[in-house]
Amino acid sequence: xxxxxxxxxxxxxxxxxxxxxxxxxxxxxxxxxxxxxxxxxxxxxxxxxxxxxxxxxxxxxxxxxxxxxxxxxxxxxxxxxxxxxxxxxxxxxxxxxxxxxxxxxxxxxxxxxxxxxxxxxxxxxxxxxxxxxxxxxxxxxxxxxxxxxxxxxxxxxxxxxxxxxxxxxxxxxxxxxxxxxxxxxxxxxxxxxxxxxxxxxxxxxxxxxxxxxxxxxxxxxxxxxxxxxxxxxxxxxxxxxxxxxxxxxxxxxxxxxxxxxxxxxxxxxxxxxxxxxxxxxxxxxxxxxxxxxxxxxxxxxxxxxxxxxxxxxxxxxxxxxxxxxxxxxxxxxxxxxxxxxxxxxxxxxxxxxxxxxxxxxxxxxxxx
Numbered sequence: 035x036x037x038x039x040x041x042x043x044x045x046x047x048x049x050x051x052x053x054x055x056x057x058x059x060x061x062x063x064x065x066x067x068x069x070x071x072x073x074x075x076x077x078x079x080x081x082x083x084x085x086x087x088x089x090x091x092x093x094x095x096x097x098x099x100x101x102x103x104x105x106x107x108x109x110x111x112x113x114x115x116x117x118x119x120x121x122x123x124x125x126x127x128x129x130x131x132x133x134x135x136x137x138x139x140x141x142x143x144x145x146x147x148x149x150x151x152x153x154x155x156x157x158x159x160x161x162x163x164x165x166x167x168x169x170x171x172x173x174x175x176x177x178x179x180x181x182x183x184x185x186x187x188x189x190x191x192x193x194x195x196x197x198x199x200x201x202x203x204x205x206x207x208x209x210x211x212x213x214x215x216x217x218x219x220x221x222x223x224x225x226x227x228x229x230x231x232x233x234x235x236x237x238x239x240x241x242x243x244x245x246x247x248x249x250x251x252x253x254x255x256x257x258x259x260x261x262x263x264x265x266x267x268x269x270x271x272x273x274x275x276x277x278x279x280x281x282x283x284x285x286x287x288x289x290x291x292x293x294x295x296x297x298x299x300x301x302x303x304x305x306x307x308x309x310x311x312x313x314x315x316x317x318x319x320x321x322x323x324x325x326x327x328x329x330x331x332x333x334x335x336x337x338x339x340x341x342x343x344x345x346x347x348x349x350x351x352x353x354x355x356x357x358x359x360x361x362x363x364x365x366x367x368x369x370x371x372x373x374x375x376x377x378x379x380x381x382x383x384x385x386x387x388x389x390x391x392x393x394x395x396x397x398x399x400x401x402x
Contacts, residue, residue: 039086041142046087048139052098053082057108070113071097072172089143093226097171099133118165119360166356167317167329167346168223168247174326175228175244176220181208181254182233207233209249212331212340216249219347234258243323248330250339251314258332265318267370268397271332281334283312283372285395294372294394296334311338311375312394313385315345318368327367333375341375341382348384358387362396370397 054061062070064078071078071094080088090098101107101115104125121129170176183206188194193202207213213231221229232241234256252259252271262271268286282295297310313333320326333339345355363369372395376383385392 039143041139042087042089043084045089045136045139045143046082046084048136049090049098050082052102053078056102057113058105060108060111060113062108062113066113067101070101070107070115072174089140091226092137092140093173095136095140096133096165098136099129100165100171103129103132115171117171118169119364166223166352167359168220170224170227170245170327172325173224173226175230176224176247177230177232177237177241177244178213178217178220178247178249179232179234179237179241179255179257180213181250181256181258182206182235183208184254207231208254209336209339212249212336212343215340215347216247216331216343220247243320243326245326246320246328248328248332249343250336251332251334255332258330261321261328261330262316264321265316265328266368267316267318269314269316269370269372269395271314271334274334283314283334285372285397292395296338308335308337308377310377311335311341313338313342313373313375314370315342315373316370337377337382338375341385342373344382344384345373345387351384351386355385355387363398366398368398371395 053064053067056062064075064082068075068078073094077088077090081090081094097115100118100121101113104116104121106125107114107116116125118126183194188206191205192198193200194205195201204210204213217229217231227245230241230244234254237257246257248255248258248261250258252262253273262269270284270286272280272282272284274281282293285292285294294312296308296312298306299309301307311333314330316328316330316332318328320328331339331342333342344351346352359369359371371387371393373385373387374392374394375385387393
């Protein structure tokens with residue numbers, strides 16, 4: 035038997051031992067494990083085959099490590115993969131150890147012994163990418179929902195008329211730079227999930243029951259307006275109604291309403307410039323399918339929406355901001371942050387949520 039074949043056999047044996055002995059006192063069937071990982075039982079069987087086993091993708095190795103790093107995954111006889119933010123420090127350390135062990139076996143089976151001996155910074159970077167707030171562990175479809183630019187704004191733009199030979203549908207979307215930023219990150223963090231882009235005026239019933247990621251506010255995005263009106267969150271957005279001075283988010287606190295408005299100033303040429311925007315990040319179960327989620331990135335202006343997205347995609351800030359969410363909202367599936375977004379000479383500065391002044395409002399409050 036060759037070295038790579040031996041490594042495949044050892045990985046298959048290790049995966050089977052995790053299934054049968056990895057959760058103390060609870061041996062899983064292949065069907066139970068397949069359901070927990072979001073795959074089919076034949077795939078589990080192929081990964082455990084004693085002769086010529088298939089290699090699971092690296093992202094499934096990550097899922098194995100997260101499932102078997104804690105006996106709590108099988109508490110009360112029910113198999114459930116805990117979210118990253120539900121793991122305590124010891125469980126996270128165990129997950130990292132188990133992930134490195136399994137990835138080393140997988141790399142060796144591919145003939146990559148150098149990587150097997152030293153996982154290195156790339157593996158660590160991918161691990162973080164595949165465990166952040168924009169990683170959806172179930173591998174199910176994800177739909178990014180954009181607003182369509184109003185017709186009067188499209189009328190003077192090239193390539194936005196379907197009758198044009200060079201018609202480009204993407205030019206009809208609002209928040210296009212934000213969409214490019216977000217789509218690339220979600221694709222990288224979820225390589226096994228189908229990721230679709232839909233305008234809010236072209237959604238189907240099937241789209242609405244996926245993981246939904248909404249871009250933009252109530253002025254143009256119909257679905258943002260609809261969901262903020264029905265979801266449990268004390269934050270509302272005041273539509274601009276043609277006047278930039280009306281732009282604001284409002285927060286209900288008992289009988290009091292607190293307003294958070296962007297800061298605008300007159301530029302040297304007399305035009306109004308945006309100095310500081312207000313943005314909203316919101317996560318909750320999808321009201322159309324409780325097994326999926328809805329995530330809203332929303333600013334009073336497009337720069338705010340971009341800043342909200344960059345909070346979780348900018349490689350310099352996404353880990354600390356994701357870590358803040360995991361700690362601040364541990365065990366919660368519904369939460370909200372209003373954040374300030376600074377703009378300097380037209381450039382958006384990524385918000386750092388570990389700076390208290392950046393966080394304008396958080397919900398739920400601790401202890402609620």
